[in-house]
Amino acid sequence: MPNTISIPHSYETLPTTDIKLTHHPPGHSTATPIVIVTLNRPEKRNAFTPVMGADLQHVFTLFDVDHRVKVIVLTGAGDTFCVGADLEIEREERMEERMGERISERDVALAIHNCRKPTIAAMQGSAVGIGLTLTLPATVRIAHQTSKYGFVFARRGVTLESGSSYFLPRLIGYSRAMYLVSTGGVFPGAASHFDGLFAEVLAHREDVLPRALELATDMAEHVSVLASAVNRALMWRGPGTVDESFVLEGRVLGGFIGSRDHIEGVNAFLEKRKPNFTSTVDDAPAAYYWSDTNVDNVKIAKTYSKL
Numbered sequence: 001m002p003n004t005i006s007i008p009h010s011y012e013t014l015p016t017t018d019i020k021l022t023h024h025p026p027g028h029s030t031a032t033p034i035v036i037v038t039l040n041r042p043e044k045r046n047a048f049t050p051v052m053g054a055d056l057q058h059v060f061t062l063f064d065v066d067h068r069v070k071v072i073v074l075t076g077a078g079d080t081f082c083v084g085a086d087l088e089i090e091r092e093e094r095m096e097e098r099m100g101e102r103i104s105e106r107d108v109a110l111a112i113h114n115c116r117k118p119t120i121a122a123m124q125g126s127a128v129g130i131g132l133t134l135t136l137p138a139t140v141r142i143a144h145q146t147s148k149y150g151f152v153f154a155r156r157g158v159t160l161e162s163g164s165s166y167f168l169p170r171l172i173g174y175s176r177a178m179y180l181v182s183t184g185g186v187f188p189g190a191a192s193h194f195d196g197l198f199a200e201v202l203a204h205r206e207d208v209l210p211r212a213l214e215l216a217t218d219m220a221e222h223v224s225v226l227a228s229a230v231n232r233a234l235m236w237r238g239p240g241t242v243d244e245s246f247v248l249e250g251r252v253l254g255g256f257i258g259s260r261d262h263i264e265g266v267n268a269f270l271e272k273r274k275p276n277f278t279s280t281v282d283d284a285p286a287a288y289y290w291s292d293t294n295v296d297n298v299k300i301a302k303t304y305s306k307l
Contacts, residue, residue: 007066011035014059018052020077021059024213033070033220034213035063042078047086048130053108056134060111060119067280070225071216072115074138075122075209084129084152105130109162113137113236116229116281118219122212123198124205128152128186133160136167139232142212143189143198144205150186172196224261226279230288248287255285 008014011021011031022036037059039046063069076082112119118139126148127135133151135141143149151168153160160168160181169177176193187193189201202208219228230252238245256262261279268275 005062005065007062011059011062016040016055016059018049019055019059024073024216031066031068033068034073034216035069035071036073036075036209036213039074039076039082042076042080044086045080045083046076046078046131047083048105048134049086050104053105057107057111060108060115063117064111064115064281067282069117070220072117072119073122073209073212073216074112074119074135075124075212076127078125079205080125081121081123081127081147082131082134083126084131105134105162108134109137109164113163116233117225118228118232120212120216122209123147123149123189124208126186129156130162133162133164133167136162136164136171140199140212140215141197142200142202142208142215143194144208145190145201145203146188147205148186149189149194150184151181152184152186154181155184168197221274224265224275224277224279226261226277226281226283227256229281230256230284233288251287252285255287259283259285 008031010023010029012023014021018039018041020038020040022038023030023032024034024036025032037056039048039052041047041049041052060072063072112134119137121135121138121141123135123141123143124147125144128148128150129152132149151160151164168181172195176195180193185193189198200211202211234245234249234252239248259279261277264275264277
């Protein structure tokens with residue numbers, strides 16, 4: 001596969017089929033620190049297709065290496081976030097085609113997970129199956145109080161995908177995860193079964209995307225994109241014991257002390273002003289690459305690029 005990735009001048013003019021890309025704030029002809037990715041099949045309630053998967057894998061690969069982009073907001077068109085896989089398309093595909101060379105749910109989940117920029121999932125409507133699991137690698141999920149969400153795989157005669165057997169119990173605990181995947185039930189966003197999955201649950205559907213953009217704006221303006229990326233990597237890809245974590249955190253923190261983002265963060269705090277962080281995700285200290293696995297993980301999205 002090619003080793004280079006072509007960064008577009010504008011995401012709004014990037015050719016896509018089943019998703020829509022929008023700069024935020026609106027009115028900019030070039031990429032902004034916040035990009036909105038909208039699942040854009042409202043007539044099919046944003047049902048997931050291989051084409052949508054290819055679009056998502058493509059753009060999250062770009063976001064990872066585009067230093068202009070700091071936060072991604074993922075949402076859906078209309079009143080539904082995503083009803084899961086488009087079963088009509090699934091039924092039409094032959095099994096050998098499904099297992100062949102095409103973008104899979106795995107590729108999409110890895111692209112979101114390995115994107116070093118935070119993703120906020122603005123789930124303004126119902127989401128089931130892959131419509132829910134594709135948000136598990138996101139940094140933050142905001143849901144609608146009465147929309148329905150569920151891991152319905154067992155009710156369709158299939159099993160978990162998109163790394164959800166890894167993400168879900170780590171996000172909400174094994175007891176709640178076992179209940180959700182074993183019942184295959186669908187519940188409103190405010191249900192206690194989801195405790196810990198949604199960072200916020202809002203009463204009004206129309207408030208979900210604005211709240212996500214409000215949060216994204218705060219993150220883009222006040223958070224070091226580099227420190228944020230490394231913090232998430234420490235949690236997702238850190239060692240398995242507390243003693244090893246102490247050692248690793250000390251090494252990584254030592255690489256940040258005295259860095260330009262550290263100096264800027266301290267000065268901005270003391271001077272009571274907004275920080276101007278200039279480090280990119282490629283400026284991580286050497287200690288960040290604490291294992292071969294970590295190096296592979298932060299680059300895997302580029303490996304999957306079809307550009």
